[in-house]
Amino acid sequence: MHASLLSLLSVATVALTVVTAQQVPEAAFSSPRQVIQGIPAVNPVKQPWIWPLPQNWKRGSSTLKISKSIRFEGQGARQPIISKAIKRYKGLMFKKEDFPMIPYNWTTTDDKPSRSTLETVVIDIKTTNDRLDVDTDESYTLTVPVNGKAALQAETVYGALRGLETLSQLVQYYPERRTHFIPNAPWKISDFPKYKxxxxxxxxxxxxxxxxxxxxxxxxxxxxxxxxxxxxxxxxxxxxxxxxxxxxxxxxxxxxxxxxxxxxxxxxxxxxxxxxxxxxxxxxxxxxxxxxxxxxxxxxxxxxxxxxxxxxxxxxxxxxxxxxxxxxxxxxxxxxxxxxxxxxxxxxxxxxxxxxxxxxxxxxxxxxxxxxxxxxxxxxxxxxxxxxxxxxxxxxxxxxxxxxxxxxxxxxxxxxxxxxxxxxxxxxxxxxxxxxxxxxxxxxxxxxxxGFGRPRSNPYPEVQGAGFNHWNRVxxxxxxxxxxxxxxxxxxxxxxxxxxxxxDPNNIEDRLWPRAAAFAERLWSGYENPKGEALTSADAILRLLPWRERLVLRGVRAGPLGQGFCTRNPLDCFQPPPKA
Amino acid sequence: MHASLLSLLSVATVALTVVTAQQVPEAAFSSPRQVIQGIPAVNPVKQPWIWPLPQNWKRGSSTLKISKSIRFEGQGARQPIISKAIKRYKGLMFKKEDFPMIPYNWTTTDDKPSRSTLETVVIDIKTTNDRLDVDTDESYTLTVPVNGKAALQAETVYGALRGLETLSQLVQYYPERRTHFIPNAPWKISDFPKYKxxxxxxxxxxxxxxxxxxxxxxxxxxxxxxxxxxxxxxxxxxxxxxxxxxxxxxxxxxxxxxxxxxxxxxxxxxxxxxxxxxxxxxxxxxxxxxxxxxxxxxxxxxxxxxxxxxxxxxxxxxxxxxxxxxxxxxxxxxxxxxxxxxxxxxxxxxxxxxxxxxxxxxxxxxxxxxxxxxxxxxxxxxxxxxxxxxxxxxxxxxxxxxxxxxxxxxxxxxxxxxxxxxxxxxxxxxxxxxxxxxxxxxxxxxxxxxGFGRPRSNPYPEVQGAGFNHWNRVxxxxxxxxxxxxxxxxxxxxxxxxxxxxxDPNNIEDRLWPRAAAFAERLWSGYENPKGEALTSADAILRLLPWRERLVLRGVRAGPLGQGFCTRNPLDCFQPPPKA
The missing domain is CATH 3.20.20.80 (Glycosidases)
Structure with missing residues (x-):
């Protein structure tokens, strides 16, 4: 772990235990979270935590702070659909709650702290025609430098919406530092959907x-x-x-x-x-x-x-x-x-x-x-x-x-x-x-x-569960x-x-999520990346776990993908079984 | 339908359409709810809408109004555990919302309107010892006369709690009359659990x-x-x-x-x-x-x-x-x-x-x-x-x-x-x-x-759904x-x-309910009534449907048991299949 981060963290640990002082003796917590021996100290996830995975992405190794008064500029930002979306995404980016269950050390260990703060995003779109239909261009590019303004460019307002979503997913929250940040800056993402x-x-x-x-x-x-x-x-x-x-x-x-x-x-x-x-x-x-x-x-x-x-x-x-x-x-x-x-x-x-x-x-x-x-x-x-x-x-x-x-x-x-x-x-x-x-x-x-009994709604024949499509099957x-x-x-x-x-409205969020997200990635990202490499569920699970946590953070009652331990320590759980 | 009720209803229909006047032309609604030809005009449910089914019950054919300022008297009502429960149950009995999906005509058709209102419930318990353990007596008797005070008698405060729950389930709400009532009065219920x-x-x-x-x-x-x-x-x-x-x-x-x-x-x-x-x-x-x-x-x-x-x-x-x-x-x-x-x-x-x-x-x-x-x-x-x-x-x-x-x-x-x-x-x-x-x-x-994939949480072997226990299997x-x-x-x-x-907390209510209620009835009511007649799922579904609606009304995200139509018109859906 980088030394300066370590010192920040030990300060933060004290701050955190004050919050929970009623519950547990302050001195008891030597670590702010369950951290298990044997977990690699470096984020082993080879793909960024963006769902669905962008077509093309490059990332760096700096941690960028993000200002809560971030400004969105450019003619794109003034389009009605985009300006409304900016308001929404400010809310989604600066959720005060923690992601309590994401791997603790993954968010911090391979980043170098940056002195700079992201203050501005410039949005440019090619056409102000906001007709939405099957042929609407949804492509975008997003660059987030370590210093200076981020740039979101798209053909249409809808491409810009997709780019705002991606930007919002770059933002993480350090509970120990009480700050929002973008890890792995600089970013360069160019993205488009595989299916319309x-x-x-x-x-x-x-x-x-x-x-x-x-x-x-x-x-x-x-x-x-x-x-x-x-x-x-x-x-x-x-x-x-x-x-x-x-x-x-x-x-x-x-x-x-x-x-x-x-x-x-x-x-x-x-x-x-x-x-x-x-x-x-x-x-x-x-x-x-x-x-x-x-x-x-x-x-x-x-x-x-x-x-x-x-x-x-x-x-x-x-x-x-x-x-x-x-x-x-x-x-x-x-x-x-x-x-x-x-x-x-x-x-x-x-x-x-x-x-x-x-x-x-x-x-x-x-x-x-x-x-x-x-x-x-x-x-x-x-x-x-x-x-x-x-x-x-x-x-x-x-x-x-x-x-x-x-x-x-x-x-x-x-x-x-x-x-x-x-x-x-x-x-x-x-x-x-x-x-x-x-x-x-x-x-x-x-x-x-x-998967919840046959849909005939009839109690007379004994109904067995069948047909539940697990996320991995999806x-x-x-x-x-x-x-x-x-x-x-x-x-x-x-x-x-x-x-x-x-x-019905009582259970639909659990029924849809996160499985509909697994489905969505196939439609947006496809089956291979632009280099022709297969997108596998073994890689996907390491991103789907935090995406599910983010959905919950955003207020969606998405069901869990597995034990909380496995969200926290995915590499301990999601392993290929031994060859027979 | 009883004539005086019919006249009340037609007045109420007008009142209801005022509420929804923004949505639909008032005159359009000739019936306040979807009512389908072919449904028997008399409540065909041979068991009362109480979940789990009491061991012994008798009901009459009067509709009893219930006062919102209902009083609970007797030494039982002064026990701390019971007096707290009374507060809770007043809230549960007088929910202002409708049960939108229960069979419309079943709540009204076999009742005679009563001029009297239930104002008082007298609670008596035999012992004030509130020790709760495996041998605690949970039996109770509940009588609700057409005129006069209702009586709830129990050995222990816990029997009285069970009786309060039963009483609360007797209460229905007429949206068209904006009033709470107890159908099928007088009631005489004596009840106890089959399993401890x-x-x-x-x-x-x-x-x-x-x-x-x-x-x-x-x-x-x-x-x-x-x-x-x-x-x-x-x-x-x-x-x-x-x-x-x-x-x-x-x-x-x-x-x-x-x-x-x-x-x-x-x-x-x-x-x-x-x-x-x-x-x-x-x-x-x-x-x-x-x-x-x-x-x-x-x-x-x-x-x-x-x-x-x-x-x-x-x-x-x-x-x-x-x-x-x-x-x-x-x-x-x-x-x-x-x-x-x-x-x-x-x-x-x-x-x-x-x-x-x-x-x-x-x-x-x-x-x-x-x-x-x-x-x-x-x-x-x-x-x-x-x-x-x-x-x-x-x-x-x-x-x-x-x-x-x-x-x-x-x-x-x-x-x-x-x-x-x-x-x-x-x-x-x-x-x-x-x-x-x-x-x-x-x-x-x-x-x-x-039923949602094997619990190993491992994406590598393809997981098929298996093992979901449908309510009827439960x-x-x-x-x-x-x-x-x-x-x-x-x-x-x-x-x-x-x-x-x-x-986890996101989906547990749908996972538990209404299936845990199906389970609960077997434990409380057993497999046969005191006459030795089997309690069947064909009868149970006609009570479990409204019980699920009541759970939703009480704020529990219980999943549906079938199409909304089948909750509204259970006899149209829940039929024995033709013999082969």
Whole structure:
């Protein structure tokens, strides 16, 4: 340990024990923290504590103080989205609390103290156009010299947001010195995402989330540089959207008058998300999973809450849109008109998953209609779903559908349709082989809601836990497995899902974090660094541990990755097992 | 629906929509909540919404208002423990929030409105002796007439606490009428627990919990009528106990000076627990899982943090007590002296689980000692552990040990030892067959921390989720399976565990609840009602759903049991599947 640091530390130890004097005899603490023999005295982590890992980074060996009155200058800093972000990040950088569990000596030992203090960050952006969409440039460069001003440069305000996040993660806190600092200065980081589409799906139909709860989730997404909030707003269980044209849908289909999203709520969420560089993509679940539509407008539903439900639905309650009724098309297209305005994103999810044909086959309205029209159910299904998607396209939107539309129902989808894979990782090959762009949500790796019993919510068959995707399983999945180069190029990105059977505002933070961060790194950093070296989970865990601590520090109830001892002493725990 | 209620409701609907007028056009809501066709209009739940289910109950069909200035009278109400509880329960009974998700019509339809209001509860107890231990009588009777005073009678203050909990659960809130009420009056409940020992194990070594966090957990235990807090305070990972005689143990073994429990903290927790009718049983983990002891007093440890750890420990870090060193015995016995005073309970857990012989076999101190003494390691182990347990017995305590002491290490345990079974449910038979009393914590049913990856915390082997015990699995386990009557009589009770590898204050509430409540009901209510009818999970789910809602209302982040729709409309979801 560097001598001058050592002397600082021994002073600080005294200061610290004063704080805890009520608890423990002051003299008892010879070391301010549990420090174990055998731990290397030099930070052995070969990658910086930035999550997700930047593409290119260089670091030095000086410790730089950071002023609490740090100024942000340059034309970039004056952009509304950036100036709001600066306020947020000042709060996040100067948290007064400690990271109690990060390796104690790693923060200090390979740094040389610097006499200088970081006072200024200059932000430059190339364009003030703040349109946020799938092609938005999120690249940035960040330089933090030992003396002088730091520089953050980006093409867009959104690149600057990503750079601010990185800057905030460089800042550490010495409890013993009661000061914030940046270790390993000078820094030079140039960074960009490997995949454009990096999202989380949230289900607000099975359980309701308030606007504030959704905003907190969106903010935490942005911290891991995720950029898509896939809003699965509607499902069989409740219809929380307050339509201007069809208010009866929410009036009778929402859980209660308080369990709704109005146009005003949606605009607020979309704006909040934009200020965090997060796109909001709405999903209009149809024509399956649509029971709740039928409470308000019964004629647009088939097999509405049929009892017993078995055979009519994947999970209760039974109910799909009556795809033969003219009112159904009117309502669906009317809602698309409303959402096309409320959600500015160019992507629009038209669903199409998990329909049960028996629901329609047993509906006399449908069977009569088919007989009259001399149509098959399959023809009617194609007509309805393609009609819905065409209506979305007329709004100048890219249509996203679930994989069944292509792989199971064999609907003749236009080639500009984006197909979201969920049933299993093998679907990625099938979809891209057919030449479609894809968003990957393979449930065997990236469903973060699974593992707590089967989602049928039924106590009768004994439910065993299955399907929990541990962070390392999340991290280890390579979307490109078995794909050709041109197939792999069709991967737009991915989404981890948080379906609502067994998740709600009470437990979602633990369900999402830190596993969604493991997912996020694959999307941002990719599978190899620019030198072609694989990013491994053995390296990742040494960064994910402190990232989880930082999430907790920022107020997220992220579950632990292991014993506290292993966060403190990761090299004592995370070791390759002996060869057999 | 009763006509007078209907008219009240339509008035209330208007009042409610005023609250939400900003969100939705007032006229839109024809019904204040999602109500689905097909739901029986009469509450079909054959058991009252009380968790755990009382042994004996009778209810009527009147709705009784309950006064917010309700008075508690009688000599029982003046006992300090009860008078404190009355204050708490007034808060819990008169929560202003709604239960938004309970079945809407179930709360109202089979009740006749009563003109009378419950103004007074008279509490009588037989003894003012407030000693709390394994034999404490927790029985009570509660009568709530339609007119006049309610009566709560109990042998002890702790029985009265249980009765207050039951009373608080009778109270419901009509959001539309903005009033609290007791449905189904008059009530006559006589109740007692089937098992004496009903606990949760909390591990505060792998992750630290503050005193406040522990108190919140203890309070939530009492709501489900659990009565034991098994405090697994120490383990290899950290030593948070601040010993008077050996302060160096915490000084060097705690995660930090803030991550400790002082004598004052412990006294506060024990007193808090007592006021909630919860015993605190300390576990002195030894001689395995003891690395952290060695940071402060190195000579009492063997294989201290040996690297690599494989072969020396079940999970990192390696380290057990040096059972040959005289200092070890001195320290362990010294700590027992301190804890025997701090923890008044008659039970004391002396651990004895998961020792790895290789740790001692490779320690030259141990091997030299054995050679000099001409002793085997097994003889030394028996001598050390029996010596430790004898020292506990000298304090007039009942010794509890983990099952390995009996079943694996074959230590000749006195017959008054209580053996805690954890490895698997089959251990219950083995232990009771040998005539030992047992506490059941079978990990295949009642470990609530499992299912999130193996606890080794190692990213190298790919970890799959396994072992999550769904609430129905928790509820379905019958401890008495394959036991004779006399063997079953040796079951003192059970503990569900919350080990700390992957649980900490961030996620513990979701991990515990509502599953620990499912566990709690088996311990309190048993497997059959007094008529001998089985308590089934099909009935339980209809009560567990609102109990989870009440836990959330009381501020506990309990995860959902299924889709919100299924809480609202349980009979639509929880149906026996069709016969094959």
């Amino acid at each position: 589409h990096r999202g989380i799906l949230l289900d607000t139909s099975r359980h309701f989330y308030t606007v504030q709860e959704i905003e907190k989730i969106i903010e935490t997404l942005s911290w891991s540089k995720l950029n898509v909030f896939h809003w699965h707003m509607l499902d069989s269980t409740s219809f929380p959207y307050v339509s201007k044209k069809y208010p009866e849908l929410a009036a009778k289909g929402a859980y209660s008058p308080r369990h709704v999203y109005t146009a005003k709520d949606i605009k607020r969420i979309v704006q909040f998300a934009k200020e965090h560089g997060v796109r909001v993509i709405p999903e209009m679940e149809a024509p399956g999973h649509s029971t709740a539509w039928g409470y308000g407008i019964p004629e647009i539903a088939s097999c509405l809450n049929t009892q017993p439900y078995f055979g009519y639905t994947i999970q209760p309650p039974a109910g799909q849109l009556n795809i033969a009724h003219p009112k159904t098309k009117e309502v669906v297209h009317g809602l698309i008109d409303e959402w096309a305005e409320l959600f500015p994103d160019s992507f629009f999810h038209a669903a199409g998953d998990e329909v049960i044909m028996k629901c329609w086959e047993d509906d006399p309205y449908i069977t009569d209609y088919l007989q009259k029209k001399n149509q098959t159910l399959k023809q009617l299904f194609d007509e309805f779903t393609l009609g819905m998607e065409d209506h979305v396209r007329q709004k100048n939107k890219t249509v996203v559908v679930w994989q069944e539309m292509l792989l199971e129902y064999h609907v003749n989808l236009p080639k500009d349709t984006v197909v979201q894979v969920w049933i299993g990782s093998e679907g990625v090959k099938e979809v891209t082989k057919m030449g479609y762009k894809t968003i990957v949500s393979a449930q065997n790796f990236w469903y973060l809601d699974l 991290y280890s999945y390579d979307m490109r497995a078995n794909l050709t180069k041109s197939e792999a190029d069709l991967i737009l990105g991915a989404e981890a899902t948080m379906w609502g059977e067994l998740a | 020992h009903r606990g949760i194990l909390l591990d505060t070594s792998r992750h630290f919990y503050t005193v406040q966090e522990i108190e919140k957990i203890i309070e939530t235990l009492s709501w489900s009528k659990l009565n034991v807090f098994h405090w697994h305070m120490l383990d290899s990972t950290s030593f948070p106990y601040v010993s008077k005689k050996y302060p160096e143990l915490a000084a060097k073994g705690a995660y930090s000076p803030r991550h400790v429990y002082t004598a004052k903290d412990i006294k506060r927790i024990v007193q808090f627990a007592k006021e909630h009718g919860v015993r605190v049983i300390p576990e002195m983990e030894a001689p395995g899982h003891s690395t952290a002891w060695g940071y402060g007093i190195p000579e009492i440890a063997s294989c201290l943090n040996t690297q690599p750890y494989f072969g020396y420990t079940i999970q990192p870090p390696a380290g057990q007590l040096n059972i040959a060193h005289p200092k070890t015995k001195e320290v362990v016995h010294g700590l027992i002296d301190e804890w025997a005073e701090l923890f008044p309970d008659s039970f004391f857990h002396a651990a004895g689980d998961e020792v790895i012989m290789k740790c001692w076999e490779d320690d030259p101190y141990i091997t030299d000692y054995l050679q000099k003494k001409n002793q085997t390691l097994k003889q030394l182990f028996d001598e050390f552990t029996l010596g430790m347990e004898d020292h506990v017995r000298q304090k007039n305590k009942t010794v509890v040990v983990w099952q390995e002491m009996l079943l694996e290490y074959h230590v000749n345990l006195p017959k008054d030892t209580v053996v805690q079974v954890w490895i698997g449910s089959e251990g219950v038979k083995e232990v009771t067959k040998m005539g030992y009393k047992t506490i059941v914590s079978a990990q295949n049913f009642w470990y609530l921390d499992l 509820y379905s386990y019958d401890m008495r399976a394959n036991l004779t009557k006399s063997e079953a009589d040796l079951i003192l009770g059970a503990e569900a565990t919350m080990w700390g590898e992957l649980a």
